[in-house]
Amino acid sequence: MSSQNDRRPLHFETLAIHAGSERDPTTGAVVPPLHLSTTYERDVDGAYSRGLIYSRLDNPNRRTFEHRVAALEGGETGLAFASGSAAANALFQALGAGAHVVAADDVYHGTRHLLNGVFAPWGLATTWLNADDPARLPELVEAALRPETALVWVESPSNPLLHIVDIAALARVTRARGVALLVDNTWATPALQRPLGLGADIVLHSASKYLGGHSDILAGVLVFAEGSALAQRTRVIQGQTGGVPSPFECWLAARSLATLPQRVRAHCEGARAVAAMLAEHPRVARVHYPGLADHPGHAVAAAQMSAPGGMLSFEVRGGAAEAFAVVAGVRIFARASSLGGVESLIEHRASIEGPGTKTPENLVRVSVGLEHPADLVADLRGALDALDALA
């Protein structure tokens, strides 16, 4: 969106509301209409002058969502999918059999299963890098690159230890070698971190999390930097394989993006309060939150993110039993997986990730919602205090 008498770039909050949508030309509706039609009429000469043919290929609500996310990430092309996993699937298909992927071993467990369980037998090989010390990732990536490497995949902050990758440092390595760098930006969101501006080529979101923001949408999106050859190949796969969200899902997602900046600010405020309480609590052995000065990624996070985010995890003194007792002892937090919704969620993470996970057994992961921070702090403190009765 640009106005004729003022060429200053619009701020993030303004783009979140206006990018990708215009007043409906037929009715003047301020809110974009929902277009459920699967098919669009041809001109008398058979042409499609409006550019819309069939809704698997494209539809107005998907356009709005795709353009809005692309604008917020500072990218050229946005492509929406039925889930974050469907987005990853389409990108891997676009790379083609015979290509090679380099990925940090702390990426979302579903991405790990997709690469190992579905794409390894298909012919896409992955080299997994130990991400325990994210400062070493640029040199580990450099050493892992092969002539057929097409993509490097990282997540920052990562799940569930909130490792921070220096995206600009990693992009210098991948750019020099002509390999695409993807950052899964689901946890940070473009409200806090814009990887394309730091040199990454592709951003992935599970829009089921903060972009949707209300735990009621399943969707995913890829945003490509200007001139990415992979964008066109992935668009073809999006249209031909059809793993796309419905118009209503896109309508909801675009609607949710309008409040992303304000929601994320409030998520961060709550997370800071919860992290500060946890850091002082005698029953807590460690807090993983990049906003804390003793977090190993604190300096890098402060440089590349505008705030530390709404996700954190902590290790309870003891083992799995103590961690489960804390999760069982809260009243406001819902005991559920996923993240980024208005309601706070808590979970014992190792048991959802299953065998082979590196997640410590005493680790509890928290998605801080939009309830009043004081209520969340009191709830979690109460569950931790109650451990004394168990001892």
Ligand SMILES: *Cc1c(COP(=O)(O)O)cnc(C)c1O
């Ligand atoms: C949830 C999630 C995904 C997968 O997205 P779905 O929409 O559940 O398929 C990918 N990456 C991260 C970081 C996630 O949290």
